[in-house]
Amino acid sequence: MKLVLLGAPGAGKGTQATKIAEKYGVTHISTGDIFRKNLKEGTPVGLKAKAYIDKGQLVPDEVTCEIVAERLKEADCKTGYMLDGFPRNVMQAEALDKMSAPDLVLNIAVDLDKLMARLTGRRVCSACGESYHVSTFSGNKCTKCGGDVIQRADDNEETVGKRLKVYTDQTQPLIDYYKAQGKLAEVDGMKAIDDVFAEIVTVLDALA
Numbered sequence: 001m002k003l004v005l006l007g008a009p010g011a012g013k014g015t016q017a018t019k020i021a022e023k024y025g026v027t028h029i030s031t032g033d034i035f036r037k038n039l040k041e042g043t044p045v046g047l048k049a050k051a052y053i054d055k056g057q058l059v060p061d062e063v064t065c066e067i068v069a070e071r072l073k074e075a076d077c078k079t080g081y082m083l084d085g086f087p088r089n090v091m092q093a094e095a096l097d098k099m100s101a102p103d104l105v106l107n108i109a110v111d112l113d114k115l116m117a118r119l120t121g122r123r124v125c126s127a128c129g130e131s132y133h134v135s136t137f138s139g140n141k142c143t144k145c146g147g148d149v150i151q152r153a154d155d156n157e158e159t160v161g162k163r164l165k166v167y168t169d170q171t172q173p174l175i176d177y178y179k180a181q182g183k184l185a186e187v188d189g190m191k192a193i194d195d196v197f198a199e200i201v202t203v204l205d206a207l208a
């Protein structure tokens with residue numbers, strides 16, 4: 001399976017990716033997670049990415065495409081991949097078509113005006129990346145691994161506003177890009193998490 005998860009910031013890409021990886025065993029690759037890991041480790045890529053992430057802008061294509069190209073060469077991608085947060089503009093989509101074109105692109109459709117609350121209320125595990133929301137979670141330890149649950153630095157109102165604008169300007173056009181290739185499937189991301197997942201399973205099982 002070569003799968004791309006498309007969706008606005010806060011659409012639930014990471015949340016659903018965890019569930020898809022558990023059920024189908026496909027390798028989950030999140031460019032955002034890769035950048036944050038590099039940042040934590042203080043690598044040159046991490047330091048470069050930080051300047052863009054903090055402003056809610058895209059990290060330059062050459063940096064991002066290189067990271068994905070290298071990651072797709074690893075052994076766990078031999079039978080496929082699930083990309084979360086890549087591609088994010090037409091240039092990246094064209095680059096991916098050259099590296100290893102996806103079979104299916106799942107768009108998680110949401111109302112953009114509901115995303116501010118989702119993102120400013122999000123908390124994430126600093127160890128395993130599990131997502132939580134303050135409306136249903138009040139602790140500070142991850143229920144999966146016991147790691148510290150924190151707020152992402154780019155989940156403040158100002159930066160979220162910029163991320164949503166970047167999505168509308170640069171990423172949303174990919175819906176038409178993949179529709180034209182006949183690869184697009186859509187699920188309703190405004191439903192409850194388990195109901196969104198059930199829709200995804202229906203789409204993925206129909207592929208097999």
Ligand code: AP5
Binds near residue numbers: 035054064196
């Ligand atoms: P990235 O980490 O990819 O962030 P993003 O795209 O903004 O998406 P998020 O991770 O914020 O949202 P998500 O869809 O994963 O939602 P989640 O499941 O957590 O990128 C961060 C930055 O890195 C970018 O701004 C950019 O600078 C850089 N970057 C990354 N990739 C790049 C690329 N390709 N090119 C250039 N730069 C790049 O859910 C959100 C919240 O909602 C959680 O609290 C969750 O519990 C809750 N929730 C989820 N689903 C539901 C539901 N159905 N109902 C109610 N609540 C829900």
Ligand code: MG
Binds near residue numbers: 032
């Ligand atoms: Mg995410």
Ligand code: ZN
Binds near residue numbers: 125127147
């Ligand atoms: Zn954890």
